[in-house]
Amino acid sequence: QKEVEQNSGPLSVPEGAIASLNCTYSDRGSQSFFWYRQYSGKSPELIMFIYSNGDKEDGRFTAQLNKASQYVSLLIRDSQPSDSATYLCAVTGGATNKLIFGTGTLLAVQP
Amino acid sequence: DADVTQTPRNRITKTGKRIMLECSQTKGHDRMYWYRQDPGLGLRLIYYSFDVKDINKGEISDGYSVSRQAQAKFSLSLESAIPNQTALYFCATSDGTSLIFGPGTRLTVT
Secondary structure (H helix, E strand, C coil), X not given: CCCEECCCCCEEEECCCCEEEEEEECCCCCCEEEEEEECXXXXXEEEEEECCCEEEEECCEEEEEECCCCEEEEEEXXXXXXXXXXXXXXXXXXXXXXXXXCCCEEEEEEC | CCCEEEECCEEEECCCCCEEEEEEECCCCXXXXXXXXXXXXXXXXXXXXXXXXXXXXXXXXXXXXEEEEECCEEEEEECCCCHHHCEEEXXXXXCCCCEEECCCEEEEEC
16 A cells, blocks of 8 residues: 555546545554645645644635545635646655655646 | 756766766755656655755665755765666755755656
């Protein structure tokens, strides 16, 4: 089992819809959870992070964390074509205290 | 100026050659990292450094070495490049929370 798992996609959504990106992790001791966006050929950039169970909202983005289910998600409201990118989930704070990345989900927002 | 710069941005080299990738940051952070990214494998940590005198191996350090010349500079060396080291290499810096990545170096070993 991979330490951080994401569906590789592509996840295709129409413009204006809600995109839901999911991530599961194996280390129950993980404490910090990050979402990065990576455009093709570019470097990852931080969208948001979450430490506590529940929801955290930042503009059109909402991160949701459920530690009991070892599940973190990213919702993108009113999706735009410019949101088309690969979204990387990253988790840290477990047994190794290393930041572990998932392989990413490719999101395609159709105009 | 960019927070994290990497040189070169692209490099093609031959098997057995020594190559150095350089990274500089202007954020004043103590922590610096080297990752490689391969299709389907995601980002994997090669080496990291929490200050000038602290160097640590990541999950895939074999075949690589690093040097932390100053707080702002962290270089990655491939002593004898091999084709399976063909990848996109990212340097990153951190204040202990999130990572700020450089633009990446695309390395091809033929």
